[in-house]
Amino acid sequence: MSSKAEEPRPYHHGDLRRGLVAAAERILEREGPNALSLRAVAREAGVSAAAPYHHFKDKDELLAAVAHQGFERLADAMAQASDSVENPYQRINALGVAYVCFARDNRALYHLMYDSSRRENFRAEPRKPDEGPGSVTRKALTTAVGEHADPLQLELRQVAGWCMTHGLAEMEASREFDDLKARLGGDKAFYGAVLAQLMPPGPK
Amino acid sequence: MSSKAEEPRPYHHGDLRRGLVAAAERILEREGPNALSLRAVAREAGVSAAAPYHHFKDKDELLAAVAHQGFERLADAMAQASDSVENPYQRINALGVAYVCFARDNRALYHLMYDSSRRENFRAEPRKPDEGPGSVTRKALTTAVGEHADPLQLELRQVAGWCMTHGLAEMEASREFDDLKARLGGDKAFYGAVLAQLMPPGPK
């Protein structure tokens, strides 16, 4: 039937697994989370609606793969932010700002990531140990507060910072803060100022 | 047909709007968020699948009503926690702990509340002014830090606390903190210790 040169896609896709994840990301960005149906993803990838089931147990597992890739990109963004700042105190703050910026610039993906991570069977293994978002922050925090710190307090401080950053990322889109953002001179200044409440840009 | 005494529910329900919200909450608690379909809610309330559309524009509007009721219950819980503590510093901490406990004890409802509040047309008007969760915290915070505070810093501090509390509520369920919880002697102690990083139980 398709003897014409109309994109003679082979019966076997080649790397459909990756293709499906990419298709899902495209739909998410283009049409939002409500349009992200398994059938739509299959259509976008150019395969039948049943094809995904040979690569993913169910829809959730596909979404988990998308989320996983999102976490890798987030880790990259944070690593880059970390490298660009010398001062360990400022570095922690910059890590938080990078995190929130990622959430702002990838809203739908970010929500998907946290919806997926809530499911009990989700595993967010970083590619190499000490490379996930958690590890980067822990390292920076240890460097900043360093030797003379109670390890329990340090751990609590890290959890607190983690919570605050995640909370800020979730609420960032709220109109409620528009006024405050304007007064502080932009989104990033706002993020930094909020995070500075816990992670001041200098020795406490 | 139903001349027997088999629950002769009248053709007109009486207060179906409230009945549907209650039915939705029951399903949410009993079967989780995946089972919360509009049809299931209608079944639970004992009406046809189309009946809800005479009281809610669409499914989202029903869920928003459930969320709204959730926010009222949350505000109640926080008000109660606020009243039970005299010291204004400890009060802020107690408010946060109450918030996180609510999220822990009403996981599905809590997620629904924040999913709903993300939608642009959501309006979370408290029943009376100065009674929503935000107002209670603001009041407590003003009392605690009081007169001699830069109003901008106070606002930032409130936003930061709000973010940290919400973030903690979202991450509380993670197994990652089990160890820390155990070392601190329970969930509430853990919540308090984390929140204390920003809201210490005494003058800073």
Next chain:
DNA sequence: CGTGCTATCTAAGCGCTGTACAGATTGGAC
């Protein structure tokens, strides 16, 4: 007491969804 009016509810149906299953197609190992 009857007669409408309007709000409320039902029944049927449309297009979509996630998922299961049997069979077609194919690349690679032997």
Next chain:
DNA sequence: GTCCAATCTGTACAGCGCTTAGATAGCACG
């Protein structure tokens, strides 16, 4: 060159959100 296992298609099913047309009933007004 043959066969196998992996991959993909076609078809089907039940359930979903939502629409429409019509049945029912409470209520105001004569």
